[in-house]
Amino acid sequence: MTATAETSARTRGHGVRAEGVTKRYGRSLVVDDVHLDLPLGGVTALIGPNGAGKSTLLSIVGRLLGADAGRVSVAGLDVATTRGDELAKRLAVLRQDNHLDIRLTVRDLVTFGRYPHSKGRPTAEDLEHVERALAYLDLTELADRFLDQLSGGQRQRAFVAMVLCQDTDVILLDEPLNNLDLRHAVAMMGRLRDAARELGRTVVVVVHDLNVASCYADTIVAMRDGKVAACGTPAEIMRPDLLEEIYGLPVRVHELDGQLIATYYG
Amino acid sequence: MTVTTRPARTTPPAALVGGVGGLLVLAAISCLIGVAGMSWEVLWVSRLPRTIGLVLAGAALAVCGLLMQLLVRNRFVEPSTVGTTEAAGLGLVVITLLVPGSPLMVKMVTAALFALAGTWLFLRVVRLMPVREPILVPLIGLMLGGVISAMTTFLAFHHDLLQTLNTWMTGDFSGVLQGRYELLWLVAGLVVIAFVAADRFTVAGMGETFSANAGLDHRSVLAVGLAIVSVVSAVVVVTVGVIPFLGLIVPNVVSALVGDNARRGLPWVALLGSGLVLACDIVGRLVRHPYEIPVGTVMGVLGAVFFLHLLLRRSRAA
Numbered sequence: 234m235t236a237t238a239e240t241s242a243r244t245r246g247h248g249v250r251a252e253g254v255t256k257r258y259g260r261s262l263v264v265d266d267v268h269l270d271l272p273l274g275g276v277t278a279l280i281g282p283n284g285a286g287k288s289t290l291l292s293i294v295g296r297l298l299g300a301d302a303g304r305v306s307v308a309g310l311d312v313a314t315t316r317g318d319e320l321a322k323r324l325a326v327l328r329q330d331n332h333l334d335i336r337l338t339v340r341d342l343v344t345f346g347r348y349p350h351s352k353g354r355p356t357a358e359d360l361e362h363v364e365r366a367l368a369y370l371d372l373t374e375l376a377d378r379f380l381d382q383l384s385g386g387q388r389q390r391a392f393v394a395m396v397l398c399q400d401t402d403v404i405l406l407d408e409p410l411n412n413l414d415l416r417h418a419v420a421m422m423g424r425l426r427d428a429a430r431e432l433g434r435t436v437v438v439v440v441h442d443l444n445v446a447s448c449y450a451d452t453i454v455a456m457r458d459g460k461v462a463a464c465g466t467p468a469e470i471m472r473p474d475l476l477e478e479i480y481g482l483p484v485r486v487h488e489l490d491g492q493l494i495a496t497y498y499g
Numbered sequence: 500m501t502v503t504t505r506p507a508r509t510t511p512p513a514a515l516v517g518g519v520g521g522l523l524v525l526a527a528i529s530c531l532i533g534v535a536g537m538s539w540e541v542l543w544v545s546r547l548p549r550t551i552g553l554v555l556a557g558a559a560l561a562v563c564g565l566l567m568q569l570l571v572r573n574r575f576v577e578p579s580t581v582g583t584t585e586a587a588g589l590g591l592v593v594i595t596l597l598v599p600g601s602p603l604m605v606k607m608v609t610a611a612l613f614a615l616a617g618t619w620l621f622l623r624v625v626r627l628m629p630v631r632e633p634i635l636v637p638l639i640g641l642m643l644g645g646v647i648s649a650m651t652t653f654l655a656f657h658h659d660l661l662q663t664l665n666t667w668m669t670g671d672f673s674g675v676l677q678g679r680y681e682l683l684w685l686v687a688g689l690v691v692i693a694f695v696a697a698d699r700f701t702v703a704g705m706g707e708t709f710s711a712n713a714g715l716d717h718r719s720v721l722a723v724g725l726a727i728v729s730v731v732s733a734v735v736v737v738t739v740g741v742i743p744f745l746g747l748i749v750p751n752v753v754s755a756l757v758g759d760n761a762r763r764g765l766p767w768v769a770l771l772g773s774g775l776v777l778a779c780d781i782v783g784r785l786v787r788h789p790y791e792i793p794v795g796t797v798m799g800v801l802g803a804v805f806f807l808h809l810l811l812r813r814s815r816a817a
Contacts, residue, residue, distance in 0.1 A: 295712070297708055297711055297712075317711065317714040317715070317716060318714035318715075318716075319714070320714060321712065321713055322714070325712060327712075328708055333706070334572040334573070334574075334704070334706070335569065335572070335704045335705065335759035336754055336758040336759045337701075337758055337760055338758060338760070341760045341763075345698075345701070345705070345709075345713065348698065348713040348714075348715070349714045353698025353699065353762070379758060
């Protein structure tokens with residue numbers, strides 16, 4: 234199977250493009266010659282078993298980690314050579330475990346999402362973005378609370394609000410549904426899909442729930458052993474044989490209410 | 500979409516204005532205390548410089564504490580718990596031995612360079628050691644500071660400078676007179692830089708990942724911040740001596756009250772830093788009137804108790 238997103242017939246430019254990206258930790262090859270071409274606009278879900286290299290790939294694309302080989306460009310900018318402050322206006326990335334050692338309120342945190350644009354002097358327009366992002370993730374009531382006074386799920390939403398507030402073409406999120414209850418998980422995916430459809434953002438999320446990927450993603454990239462094992466639309470990826478090969482577990486796929494739902498419990 | 504926007508805050512909150520008022524009252528009291536009879540000359544040559552010196556040193560040291568805590572991402576660090584102050588002291592002894600009677604400016608620059616080197620050494624050691632326990636970070640710093648002061652004491656002992664060293668390393672404002680404290684205005688300038696760059700320091704305090712995401716050059720912010728801390732520590736050591744723990748107490752109190760967003764917290768840190776040093780100095784001048792207890796000693800007692808409280812609270816919470 235080709236590693237290129239063939240669904241990008243209506244390509245208006247590249248959202249994310251990776252060519253031969255490779256990363257080793259010691260002797261183990263964590264990301265192995267990955268080629269990816271994601272169009273501008275749309276939700277891409279990165280799936281695969283633990284240790285498949287999803288988070289490492291996301292960190293490399295998000296310029297948090299250098300690759301040993303290969304090139305990554307985001308919104309047409311090479312992440313290795315573009316100035317950090319320029320890139321921050323086009324690319325936002327959120328890691329999986331986010332811990333702050335300092336005490337900030339939710340509103341402070343989200344306002345720092347505007348830092349690449351405002352350099353710490355938020356204009357009225359910046360503050361409008363902040364309030365919108367807070368409302369978007371159901372945080373308005375909590376805006377003046379300190380992060381250390383929130384639950385894990387509320388904190389997670391605050392971090393995502395910060396990243397959305399950054400207002401970038403490309404948004405990379407590593408397991409954004411961590412700690413979220415059902416209602417907020419569904420709302421979060423809905424928000425991300427809206428951002429992709431209405432605002433033309435390229436959203437790449439690492440998710441563990443196959444059915445979230447199936448129901449919300451435009452493209453699914455399945456990884457295994459550091460390689461892209463498959464890449465395509467949910468209809469192309471949500472196939473029992475393919476999923477079994479990726480996860481090493483029998484998976485059944487059902488069509489329910491027009492959605493492809495995988496079941497895999499005993 | 501209906502969204503209520505809050506206007507950007509341009510006027511300082513009433514509490515801050517009240518704080519400035521409180522500081523002025525303390526400053527006035529500080530000007531009125533003394534053994535010599537009051538005259539315009541005494542006020543101009545001795546009292547006012549002393550009070551200004553207290554205000555400047557207090558604000559700058561407290562701001563340095565906050566900068567360090569943001570940059571090292573540890574609540575327990577400040578110049579006197581990571582070896583910065585001790586390194587400045589070593590620099591002062593070394594330059595005194597190498598070039599006796601060198602001008603104040605030369606002493607200050609040497610002390611600042613030593614302070615920078617000491618801070619850098621501390622950061623290297625912390626990076627090399629796989630320490631994830633926050634309490635261990637200042638312990639490493641205190642040990643490093645201990646080693647540096649042992650070197651300083653050794654040098655001073657061999658050259659009959661022990662008594663002088665003791666005077667240098669104890670913060671004391673009784674010798675502050677017109678013409679002997681003006682270097683402290685330099686630290687006021689550095690505090691202004693810290694205010695201007697406040698948001699950079701907060702973003703740096705969020706960690707390297709968030710800094711990268713925000714497009715902030717973490718290394719240069721770290722370099723600028725540590726340079727400010729080193730120069731301030733050196734100037735204060737050279738002009739008045741060591742005032743321990745101030746940079747620990749004040750930022751922790753402010754953090755509990757208004758959080759760590761430096762743009763909001765810095766005015767409070769500067770204000771409380773000045774206020775606390777003024778108050779400790781007033782106490783030191785009144786307790787054994789007409790004699791004085793150095794402000795560094797008063798602050799040392801207060802700070803040690805606070806430091807213990809902070810450690811115990813942290814270990815209870817953990």
